[in-house]
Amino acid sequence: MAQKPLIELQDVSFQYEYTNVLRDISLSVREGDFLALLGPNGSGKSTLLKIILGLLKPTKGTVKLFGEPGSTFKHREWIGYVSQKSNSFNSGFPATVKEVVASGLTKKIGLFKRRLPDQQAKVIESLKAVGMEQFANRNIGELSGGQQQRVFIARALVAEPKLLILDEPTVGIDHENVQSFYDMLTDLNERHHMTMILVTHDVDTVSDTISHVACLNQTIHFHGFKDDYDSLSDDQLNAWYGHAVRKIHHDNKEKQK
Amino acid sequence: MIESILQYDFLQNAFLSGIIIGIIAPLLGVFIVVRRLSLIADALSHVTLAGIAGSLYLSQSVTAFATLNPIYLGIVSAVGGSVLIERLRRLYKHFEELAIPIIMSAGLGMSAIFISLAQGFSADLFSYLFGSVSAVSRQDLWIVLGIAILVFAFIFIFYKELFVLSFDEDYAKASGLPAKTIHLLFMVVTALVIAASMRIVGILLVSSLITLPVAASIRIAKGFKQTIFFAILFGELAVIIGLVTAFYLNLAPGGTIVVTSILILLLVIMIKKIVMAIRAKD
Numbered sequence A: 001m002a003q004k005p006l007i008e009l010q011d012v013s014f015q016y017e018y019t020n021v022l023r024d025i026s027l028s029v030r031e032g033d034f035l036a037l038l039g040p041n042g043s044g045k046s047t048l049l050k051i052i053l054g055l056l057k058p059t060k061g062t063v064k065l066f067g068e069p070g071s072t073f074k075h076r077e078w079i080g081y082v083s084q085k086s087n088s089f090n091s092g093f094p095a096t097v098k099e100v101v102a103s104g105l106t107k108k109i110g111l112f113k114r115r116l117p118d119q120q121a122k123v124i125e126s127l128k129a130v131g132m133e134q135f136a137n138r139n140i141g142e143l144s145g146g147q148q149q150r151v152f153i154a155r156a157l158v159a160e161p162k163l164l165i166l167d168e169p170t171v172g173i174d175h176e177n178v179q180s181f182y183d184m185l186t187d188l189n190e191r192h193h194m195t196m197i198l199v200t201h202d203v204d205t206v207s208d209t210i211s212h213v214a215c216l217n218q219t220i221h222f223h224g225f226k227d228d229y230d231s232l233s234d235d236q237l238n239a240w241y242g243h244a245v246r247k248i249h250h251d252n253k254e255k256q257k
Numbered sequence B: 001m002i003e004s005i006l007q008y009d010f011l012q013n014a015f016l017s018g019i020i021i022g023i024i025a026p027l028l029g030v031f032i033v034v035r036r037l038s039l040i041a042d043a044l045s046h047v048t049l050a051g052i053a054g055s056l057y058l059s060q061s062v063t064a065f066a067t068l069n070p071i072y073l074g075i076v077s078a079v080g081g082s083v084l085i086e087r088l089r090r091l092y093k094h095f096e097e098l099a100i101p102i103i104m105s106a107g108l109g110m111s112a113i114f115i116s117l118a119q120g121f122s123a124d125l126f127s128y129l130f131g132s133v134s135a136v137s138r139q140d141l142w143i144v145l146g147i148a149i150l151v152f153a154f155i156f157i158f159y160k161e162l163f164v165l166s167f168d169e170d171y172a173k174a175s176g177l178p179a180k181t182i183h184l185l186f187m188v189v190t191a192l193v194i195a196a197s198m199r200i201v202g203i204l205l206v207s208s209l210i211t212l213p214v215a216a217s218i219r220i221a222k223g224f225k226q227t228i229f230f231a232i233l234f235g236e237l238a239v240i241i242g243l244v245t246a247f248y249l250n251l252a253p254g255g256t257i258v259v260t261s262i263l264i265l266l267l268v269i270m271i272k273k274i275v276m277a278i279r280a281k282d
Ligand SMILES: Nc1ncnc2c1ncn2[C@@H]1O[C@H](COP(=O)(O)OP(=O)(O)OP(=O)(O)O)[C@@H](O)[C@H]1O
Pocket: A016, A017, A019, A021, A039, A040, A041, A042, A043, A044, A045, A046, A047, A048, A084
């Protein structure tokens, strides 16, 4: 396996005005990986994703995307992003679901061009993937929080990114749909080789889906294959971040079923 | 009315300028309102006033500037103001709205100084404050047309980027769009629209023509394109009805246009309520 790293972080540290949030983080994600990023509230997961996306600049260290320095990386359309509980968006905004999803193509279409020839089909297809096609012509503000979240996932999928970054994407989505959502991610990962980084607190549900795990609490305490993560002791995990994150308990999962 | 328009140049100037402004002010207004920048439009209009008052004073006191059209200095100060607002907004990251009162009071303060320095341009000044049917020159019309072409080009070229930027700024930045550049261009274009509109609606009422038609449109439109369509429709209606009434009743068109916009807004809100009530019954 000689896949090239899509993301390479080297000694990345970050602080918001006075608080240190991330310390000496080195992490690489290779093509085809499905990485779950775990850590308690406030451990810096969202901050780390924002650094990868170029929304925040590291106070120290370097970021490489697809082998290029993050600051000169041009192909942002290769990276799809679903932010944590999208409150950055403007909730009364008068736009239809279709218009919102189509806006995910903006970078791919490029400056000075208006639309793709098969844009309509692409938009509908990604709405179907999240089961929202019947809402295509509704205004985004008229949807429930969970429905909006699904639309934002469709917006990230529509440009067919090579790397998908998801910050707790299933918050607000009901149980039944969470499972089918992860099935869809698995399919994208396995058949379309889409690389995934997923922030979640719901380790049990994704354990069959992911290939790698990274444990973050200011710094990376563990990064490796899922199986190696499984064999870590509870004491080890508690030492890193208290009782906030549970190990994947396969036997628990069996009992629940 | 039609005969008078054909007969008098000044009416042609006023009506053609009005029709153009009725399109560009609400068109840009949709983006301004959804980005919650309405107050910035207001601040910019006060800065424009400083430019106009300064220019009127110059043309009074310096013979070389005697025939200078005040709209030029108005445009310069509006664009300067828009760049300054951006600077301030970045400086006061967590108090972005502080930029508005700072710029607004700077604009009003300078205006007050120029107005008191120069005695006796009150008639001119009145027409800049509240608009005028008779004071629009052919040159004003050409300037308005030029600005309109710039606005159309800007929105045509950057429509999808403006959409993303307005809907979800973080997402726009994460997608690698040149958010800063487009935003700065947007502010400059906003300043131009304000300078263009003030001849007809007046500086004090410019922001109403930018926001009121959009406020009505948002109540009933489905989707963004429809929001733009209805905003322009309402804006155009207000301008034409307002100008005709202003002409016949010899009133300041800024007043009649804004009052018409408010009536349209109330009507739309009422009709929507009635339709909702009827739907709820079945
Ligand atoms: N804009 C900000 N300014 C200052 N501090 C911030 C800001 N955003 C986050 N922080 C701080 O940075 C730390 C990490 O926040 P971050 O959002 O990355 O955590 P997280 O791991 O994503 O948590 P959660 O599980 O709650 O989403 C927190 O201590 C938080 O208080």
